[in-house]
Amino acid sequence: MLTVVAALVVSAIPLLWLGVNPLRSYREIFVSNPTNIRGLANILVTTVPLFLAGLAVYLPLRAGLWNIGAEGQLFVGAIVGSAVALNLSWPSYVLLPAMFLFAGIAGGLYGAIPGYLRAKHNVNEIISSLMLTFTATTFAGYLLRGPMQGGGGQSATDQLPGAARLPTVAHPRLHVGVVALVIFAVLGYLLLNRTRLGYEVALVGSNPAAAVQAGISKYKTYVLVFVIGGALAGIAGIIEIAGVHGRLFEEFSPEYGFTAIAVALLGRNGVFQVLLAALFFGVITAGGTTIAVTQNVPTAIINVIVALTILFLLTADFIRDHRITVSYDRSAGSDERGVEGAS
Amino acid sequence: MSLAAGLAESTVRLATPLLLAAMGEIIAERSGVLNLGVEGMMLAGALAGFAGTIVTGSAWIGFLIGMGAGALLALLHAVLCISLKTDQVVSGIMLTLLGTGLTTYFGRGWVGGDISGFGRITIPVLSDIPIIGFALFSITALDYLALLTVPVVWYFLFRTNIGAEITAVGEDPETADTAGVPVFKIQYACVLLGGVFAGAAGAQLSLGFTNFWATEMTAGRGWIAVALVIFAQWQIWRVLAGAYFFAAIDALSFRTGGSVGDVFLGQEALATVVNFLVNPQVMQTYPYIATIAVLWYVMRQGNLNELGAPSSLLKPYSREQD
Numbered sequence: 001m002l003t004v005v006a007a008l009v010v011s012a013i014p015l016l017w018l019g020v021n022p023l024r025s026y027r028e029i030f031v032s033n034p035t036n037i038r039g040l041a042n043i044l045v046t047t048v049p050l051f052l053a054g055l056a057v058y059l060p061l062r063a064g065l066w067n068i069g070a071e072g073q074l075f076v077g078a079i080v081g082s083a084v085a086l087n088l089s090w091p092s093y094v095l096l097p098a099m100f101l102f103a104g105i106a107g108g109l110y111g112a113i114p115g116y117l118r119a120k121h122n123v124n125e126i127i128s129s130l131m132l133t134f135t136a137t138t139f140a141g142y143l144l145r146g147p148m149q150g151g152g153g154q155s156a157t158d159q160l161p162g163a164a165r166l167p168t169v170a171h172p173r174l175h176v177g178v179v180a181l182v183i184f185a186v187l188g189y190l191l192l193n194r195t196r197l198g199y200e201v202a203l204v205g206s207n208p209a210a211a212v213q214a215g216i217s218k219y220k221t222y223v224l225v226f227v228i229g230g231a232l233a234g235i236a237g238i239i240e241i242a243g244v245h246g247r248l249f250e251e252f253s254p255e256y257g258f259t260a261i262a263v264a265l266l267g268r269n270g271v272f273q274v275l276l277a278a279l280f281f282g283v284i285t286a287g288g289t290t291i292a293v294t295q296n297v298p299t300a301i302i303n304v305i306v307a308l309t310i311l312f313l314l315t316a317d318f319i320r321d322h323r324i325t326v327s328y329d330r331s332a333g334s335d336e337r338g339v340e341g342a343s
Numbered sequence: 344m345s346l347a348a349g350l351a352e353s354t355v356r357l358a359t360p361l362l363l364a365a366m367g368e369i370i371a372e373r374s375g376v377l378n379l380g381v382e383g384m385m386l387a388g389a390l391a392g393f394a395g396t397i398v399t400g401s402a403w404i405g406f407l408i409g410m411g412a413g414a415l416l417a418l419l420h421a422v423l424c425i426s427l428k429t430d431q432v433v434s435g436i437m438l439t440l441l442g443t444g445l446t447t448y449f450g451r452g453w454v455g456g457d458i459s460g461f462g463r464i465t466i467p468v469l470s471d472i473p474i475i476g477f478a479l480f481s482i483t484a485l486d487y488l489a490l491l492t493v494p495v496v497w498y499f500l501f502r503t504n505i506g507a508e509i510t511a512v513g514e515d516p517e518t519a520d521t522a523g524v525p526v527f528k529i530q531y532a533c534v535l536l537g538g539v540f541a542g543a544a545g546a547q548l549s550l551g552f553t554n555f556w557a558t559e560m561t562a563g564r565g566w567i568a569v570a571l572v573i574f575a576q577w578q579i580w581r582v583l584a585g586a587y588f589f590a591a592i593d594a595l596s597f598r599t600g601g602s603v604g605d606v607f608l609g610q611e612a613l614a615t616v617v618n619f620l621v622n623p624q625v626m627q628t629y630p631y632i633a634t635i636a637v638l639w640y641v642m643r644q645g646n647l648n649e650l651g652a653p654s655s656l657l658k659p660y661s662r663e664q665d
Contacts, residue, residue, distance in 0.1 A: 014445070014448055015450070017449070038627075068432065068436065089630070112396060116641055117635075117638075117642075121551055121639060121640050121642040121643050122642055123639055123642045124638070126432050127570075127573055127634070127635075128635050128638065128639075129603075130379075130566070131570060131631040131632070131634050131635050132562060132570075132631070134566055134628070134631045134656045135628045135631045138563075138624060138627045138628045138631070139624070139625070139628055140623050141627070142622055142624030143629075145624060146622065154359050172367065189448055196646060221405050239348070258436060258439075258440060259440075261436055262437075263431060265418070298447060298448045298451055300443070300444045300447035300448040301444070301448060302444070303441070303444025303447070303603070304441065304445060304448060305445055306440055306444075307438070307440040307444055308441070309441070309442035310417070310433060310436075310437040311423070311437055311441070313618035314423055314427065314429040314433065314437070315423070315427060315429075317427075317429060318427040318428065318429060342442070
């Protein structure tokens with residue numbers, strides 16, 4: 001909480017720089033925007049990709065791996081899902097599940113690459129997932145100027161057919177994809193806390209040597225967390241296309257996959273904490289987009305707040321870890337004042 | 344200018360930011376600190392350099408300001424990773440987000456600005472050498488500078504005491520510490536130097552290449568520099584070769600109109616494949632794929648040491664541990 005406040009205080013500096021009253025901006029982001037139906041719809045809709053991509057980072061993190069490639073998996077899911085939607089003229093109740101299925105499979109397979117490389121050949125998953133992200137986003141640029149380009153000369157596909165659009169409820173912006181928040185929060189919780197796999201993931205993450213001793217396959221765990229994570233990111237991609245934009249274009253994701261790292265970090269204590277973290281960044285992203293219009297602030301302020309939140313989160317970690325050392329030393333009977341002075 | 348000479352010239356010029364950023368990255372990584380904030384630091388350098396040039400009227404002072412901006416972000420990375428022992432990956436990604444956000448935010452007022460930047464310096468006689476003459480002897484001062492840094496950094500890292508100490512810190516900080524090497528000072532210096540180089544790479548883009556500022560103008564070059572160091576397996580001369588390889592791909596991708604296959608091959612299927620492979624956008628993915636391929640190839644038959652990665656990369660060093 002303190003972390004968030006610190007990030008907001010520092011973010012006030014660029015706002016003041018442009019002559020914007022930060023209190024007015026924050027009131028709009030945290031009070032006015034979430035309390036009207038349109039703002040609330042925007043927040044929930046923005047939280048969906050953040051939460052799913054956040055889980056895509058969180059799951060491998062539980063096994064001790066960094067998935068920096070959620071953005072790429074999100075793109076692959078969006079590309080494959082859109083391709084399905086554009087090429088098959090099926091009725092909505094068949095088409096939508098097919099889109100989600102193929103987007104999930106594609107994202108999962110794409111996620112499997114860094115997982116497999118790490119499990120089999122000990123190739124650093126941070127680097128491979130990062131490289132695969134840029135491969136995917138660049139390749140999307142090719143597809144959108146080539147095979148998948150729609151009419152109108154823009155680097156975007158045609159509008160998806162009506163059958164491929166997620167229906168909306170209560171507000172024209174609020175698509176039914178938001179139920180994914182509830183579904184995947186529950187599924188994620190059950191998977192990690194109530195299944196054998198969840199236990200194995202936690203053990204591999206906390207003590208790989210003991211896990212191997214206990215007969216758990218590190219290979220299987222590493223690949224699985226990346227496949228499930230990638231599938232979730234892929235589904236996030238197609239929800240964003242089918243629910244929000246209605247067509248695929250290059251800048252459809254405001255770096256959800258990278259903000260997801262902050263989401264996973266902020267919510268690393270459990271699936272529901274990840275959900276809360278996603279909601280927090282959803283509020284900032286949706287609110288930031290709103291003040292960009294009403295108060296003429298560049299939307300880049302969102303990136304600044306997200307980055308500063310991570311910054312203070314990292315700093316807070318250090319202070320917290322340090323405190324534990326101090327209390328430990330105290331119980332061990334070492335010089336209290338000396339240790340406290342050092343902190 | 345012939346096609347080959349034009350290609351050579353673009354390759355050399357496109358290699359400059361990659362070379363500068365990768366030289367900084369290799370110094371930081373050899374001391375054991377991975378810097379994923381290069382892209383953000385390059386953007387900071389590009390904007391600060393551009394704004395500095397407009398304000399002071401001197402491209403060289405602007406270039407220095409750009410280097411300072413990169414160093415400032417790197418200082419944040421150093422404090423977080425070295426003093427606070429936070430996760431290097433998260434810190435680096437955060438810095439790229441921060442750099443992108445801040446430059447987009449503050450850069451709005453500088454879009455559309457115009458400077459003359461660094462001009463070409465043509466060396467007579469030498470620049471008349473066919474194909475490579477123009478590419479190597481009619482470039483900006485910053486391009487010469489980038490080429491010059493390669494042997495300098497090589498000498499610094501592999502032939503001086505400090506270079507040896509950096510390697511020792513990157514391989515085994517505990518032993519280095521025991522031997523009296525100032526581990527933290529060296530890591531700080533290396534990360535800061537990395538930031539200076541990244542800032543220089545960014546400033547080179549806005550002052551010596553485009554002569555204007557545009558939002559996210561680095562277009563992923565910072566990430567390619569990160570890839571390049573891994574692709575080159577932490578060896579200076581391979582970075583040089585890799586920078587030219589990646590830059591040549593970039594230069595080629597500007598020139599292939601997607602009809603190469605039709606010209607060279609009669610068969611339709613082959614022509615389709617070749618056209619796909621030389622498509623400018625598809626070619627842009629090659630540096631990333633090549634990096635994964637190199638990693639995979641080396642790791643398949645060896646281990647991290649054979650890869651050439653510093654052993655303590657990504658591991659924060661704490662004297663209190665154990």
